Amino acid sequence: MTANRHPISALKITLIGFAALASAMGVGRFAFTPLLPLMQAHAGMSLRQGAWLAGANYVGYLVGAMLCSITVPAPRHAVRFGLVAVALLTLGMGVTDGFDAWLALRFGAGVASAYVLVGVSAWALPVLARHDRSVWSGWVFAGVGVGISLAGLVVLLAGLGGSDPAGVWLLLGLASIVVAGIAWAPMRAAGAVAASSVRQAGRLGADGWRLVLCYGTFGFGYIIPATFLPAMARDVIADPAVFGWVWPVFGATAALSTVAVALGSRRMQARRVWALGQLVMAAGVLAPVLLPGIGTLLVAAVCVGGTFMVNTMAGMQEARRIAGAHAPKLMAAMTAAFALGQLAGPIVVAMAAADGARHAAGPSLFAVALLLAGAWALRRQPD
16 A cells, blocks of 8 residues: 555544544434434324334445445545535435435435444544554544534524424534535545455454444444434423433533543453443433433433443454454444344334334333343453
């Protein structure tokens, strides 16, 4: 690979990765979550329809992750074109009103967001390590939480002002276009990360498969509250000035936790961080099932929001630790398992719920069981 004549600084890498994940994940993946109550109120959407729209996005994410593992796109291409696609597909949600069109747009946004996440991870994390700035990866992944929180605040203000959700989609799409424009030139100049290691045929091994399965339980466990927390809050109290704060709290906690853990757990094994994260997440998922109310929903937002990106970072770090040169292959398998788990969550809710977020109790209990099983499996160290 030809060396880049003008190496990009660690600070610029961090800022670009931060902004890219804020757009791809905060908007492309998760903006639908706080918008669901508004779409229910303005478009008459049922929880079942919301579950299928969420499921379409997760199918897209699975397809995108699998395509990345097969085609191994250059990270700079994955990020640049993925960000443009996220922006255009988000704008599309604001100019269409048919359920079938929404399904297609949410599917496409899932594919694009997977490309951005894989591209940012493949580009930013190794380069930060070469700059001896691995701890800054916490700031890169904090972009997800900041994007979630900002999108949630926009939706909260829209709800308080009685705005139509179409206008919110358009505003978020325009913001995503700005991010794509900012990242375009620096990502074009960035050198391609070698993809040969991804194509190596090394086996995952017993512990590799253990990580894959645990990552799948994480995907299922977090996605039910991550998709339906605002709708569950609206089911408890209809005032958007109250239920609308659940999602911004979720995002802010996700952002703060990634930075805090990156700074404070340098001496703790990533596997232990991940196992503890599974336990905290299980407690958050269980709380509103045992005692429905706005207080326990905020507890869930803190517990789940505070662990889902921490678990993501810790999982990827553990994959690099045990797999060495074959880490990209293991990461791809883990991402696919995660995508399958998060795809199953909304589909299970759609099948179990006739209407109303309160009927997600059964799937939530199943998610708790899977999270606890994953935490238990992570207790065993590699052979």
